[in-house]
Amino acid sequence: xxxxxxxxxxxxxxxxxxxxxxxxxxxxxxxxxxxxxxxxxxxxxxxxxxxxxxxxxxxxxxxxxxxxxxxxxxxxxxxxxxxxxxxxxxxxxxxxxxxxxxxxxxxxxxxxxxxxxxxxxxxxxxxxxxxxxxxxxxxxxxxxxxxxxxxxxxxxxxxxxxxxxxxxxxxxxxxxxxxxxxxxxxxxxxxxxxxxxxxxxxxxxxxxxxxxxxxxxxxxxxxxxxxxxxxxxxxxxxxxxxxxxxxxxxxxxxxxxxxxxxxxxxxxxxxxxxxxxxxxxxxxxxxxxxxxxxxxxxxxxxxxxxxxxxxxxxxxxx
Ligand SMILES: NC(=O)c1ccc[n+]([C@@H]2O[C@H](COP(=O)([O-])OP(=O)(O)OC[C@H]3O[C@@H](n4cnc5c(N)ncnc54)[C@H](OP(=O)(O)O)[C@@H]3O)[C@@H](O)[C@H]2O)c1
Ligand SMILES: *[C@@H]1O[C@H](CO)[C@@H](O)[C@H](O)[C@H]1NC(C)=O
Ligand SMILES: *[C@@H]1O[C@H](CO)[C@@H](O)[C@H](O)[C@H]1NC(C)=O
Numbered sequence: 512x513x514x515x516x517x518x519x520x521x522x523x524x525x526x527x528x529x530x531x532x533x534x535x536x537x538x539x540x541x542x543x544x545x546x547x548x549x550x551x552x553x554x555x556x557x558x559x560x561x562x563x564x565x566x567x568x569x570x571x572x573x574x575x576x577x578x579x580x581x582x583x584x585x586x587x588x589x590x591x592x593x594x595x596x597x598x599x600x601x602x603x604x605x606x607x608x609x610x611x612x613x614x615x616x617x618x619x620x621x622x623x624x625x626x627x628x629x630x631x632x633x634x635x636x637x638x639x640x641x642x643x644x645x646x647x648x649x650x651x652x653x654x655x656x657x658x659x660x661x662x663x664x665x666x667x668x669x670x671x672x673x674x675x676x677x678x679x680x681x682x683x684x685x686x687x688x689x690x691x692x693x694x695x696x697x698x699x700x701x702x703x704x705x706x707x708x709x710x711x712x713x714x715x716x717x718x719x720x721x722x723x724x725x726x727x728x729x730x731x732x733x734x735x736x737x738x739x740x741x742x743x744x745x746x747x748x749x750x751x752x753x754x755x756x757x758x759x760x761x762x763x764x765x766x767x768x769x770x771x772x773x774x775x776x777x778x779x780x781x782x783x784x785x786x787x788x789x790x791x792x793x794x795x796x797x798x799x800x801x802x803x804x805x806x807x808x809x810x811x812x813x814x815x816x817x818x819x820x821x822x823x824x825x826x827x828x829x
Contacts, residue, residue, distance in 0.1 A: 514767070522582065526768075536744055536772060539781035545572035549626040550784075551664075553577045553605060553657065555632025558748035559679070559776040563631060566781055568595035568731035568748035575624070577616060577634075578604035586622040607634055607656025607661065608642035610827055616661035627667040629784050632657040632720075637713050638753040639704050647699025649712050654719035657824040661727070670742035672735025673790070676727065677783045680720035682742040684809060686711070687718030689818060698825060706754075718809060719818060721796055726815035728794025739783040744799070745769065747775035 534588075547766050554560040556578040565682065568574045568591055578584035581604055599747040603619060606612040635653050642651035661676055668674040692701060700715040701708055722742035731738065749772040751759060782800040783789065796805050808814070823829035 517678040522642045529600065529714040530768065532630050534769060535571040535775050536771065537610045537778065537782075538604060539778045539785060539800060540691055541785035541787060543785040543787070544571060545570040545628070547571075547626075548628040549573045549575065549624055550629035550631065551575045551577050551620070552580040552633055553607065553660070554579075556580065556583040558750065559634040559743055559746055559773050559780065560626065560631075561587055561591065562773040562777040563633060563780050563784075564591050564600070566777060567599040567629070568592075568600055568785070570785075571597070571599075572629070573624075573626075573829045575620065576600065576602045577635075578602065579604070579606040579608070579612075598678065605660075606643075607652045607660070610644050610659060612643075612733055613659045615622055617660065620664070621667060626671050627829070628671050628674045629665055630661060630664055630668060630674075631780060631784060632676065633660065633681065635716075635750065636710045636753075637709070637750050639709050639712070641699075641732075647697070647701070647712065648702045650694070650698070650719065651687070653713075653716035654723065654828050655721075655822055658723060658822045659828065662826075668736045669734050674736050674824050675784060676724075676736065676738040677780055678691070678720045678738070678756065679743055679780060680724075680796065681714070681717040681741040682744075683710075684717040684721050685714075685806060687714035687716070688800055688808070689715060689718060689722070689814060691817060694825075696822060708798065715810070721805060721809045722811070722815040722818050723822070724796070725794050725810050725812070728821045729812075731793065731817075737790050738793075739789065740796045740801075742796070742798040743776045743779050746771045748776065751796045 550572045552564045555564040555576040564574050584602040591600050605616040638705050640648035678801050701712040721740045726739050727738045747766050779797050779800050783797055795802050
């Protein structure tokens with residue numbers, strides 16, 4: 512009996528330590544204050560975007576919540592103000608699945624806001640479909656929308672340097688590829704609708720985030736703008752909302768124990784946005800608040816350049 516209790520005690524203890532050390536991961540330790548600075552967080556009405564916005568607002572930044580749904584965006588505006596105790600929070604509508612909406616957002620922002628110090632490309636979807644402009648949904652929202660947004664805001668970021676562009680990718684980029692033939696014919700990274708197709712295309716779009724950051728850093732050399740991509744961890748968020756409800760039910764025990772909450776999930780984004788002295792690491796990829804090496808395919812200069820040029824055409828920039 513007492514042996515059983517001992518075993519149970521050890522199991523609970525190990526689980527506790529595992530959860531509090533490994534699952535939680537490192538925290539952003541920067542004490543940076545952001546009074547007088549302006550930041551944009553895309554997809555900040557829920558998930559880690561919202562907790563990132565709350566943290567930045569607490570540090571004194573003027574925070575622009577760039578969200579696609581006016582209803583969800585305004586609800587988040589209220590919540591972010593309440594939780595941060597700051598009134599310097601603004602909602603501006605942005606649908607990354609519409610090139611017109613991205614252009615309209617940038618125009619409004621540039622007209623009404625004099626500064627931009629931090630651009631956090633956080634929004635993401637895990638779902639098949641097409642954007643308004645006929646692009647694959649995950650390619651269009653996760654990559655092209657952020658590509659266009661960043662380019663339209665680059666001049667303002669440059670004027671306000673030192674400034675940063677932080678793009679939320681995923682460890683899943685390791686399983687991704689960029690099929691340029693498919694992009695050229697279908698404006699999408701893949702065509703299928705099966706469970707594995709959707710997963711693969713999501714990973715492909717996250718590889719685009721890493722390659723985009725790699726190429727952006729090169730183009731920003733000599734300016735005071737730096738950029739970073741990152742894996743936030745496995746997080747209990749709404750990202751899997753479009754997967755089957757059976758899968759979601761089966762995953763529930765796993766996600767509640769092994770996944771980070773959204774405050775823990777925001778830490779690597781905050782690290783990339785705030786940590787002093789990261790500038791020499793511009794273009795690199797982070798995870799658990801630590802810079803990481805990536806596979807050759809995720810720092811392939813030729814692929815990154817090719818993706819940039821294709822993105823210029825597909826977003827109407829070139
Ligand atoms: N959760 C994880 O385990 C995990 C792991 C690795 C990487 N990530 C990445 O982390 C980022 C944040 O995800 P999350 O986990 O916080 O997911 P989430 O809870 O689903 O939040 C995603 C956010 O993106 C927004 N969004 C989706 N489509 C958009 C569009 N067309 N235009 C503007 N905003 C749009 C959503 O708005 P609506 O609410 O209106 O849809 C929502 O605010 C994503 O880039 C994701 O790929 C997540
Ligand atoms: C994150 O880093 C901390 C501190 O180095 C470590 O204890 C933890 O296991 C790491 N977590 C993950 C998921 O890598
Ligand atoms: C996922 O989204 C697609 C496209 O909007 C929809 O047709 C499908 O029913 C959704 N699936 C689930 C399980 O939510």
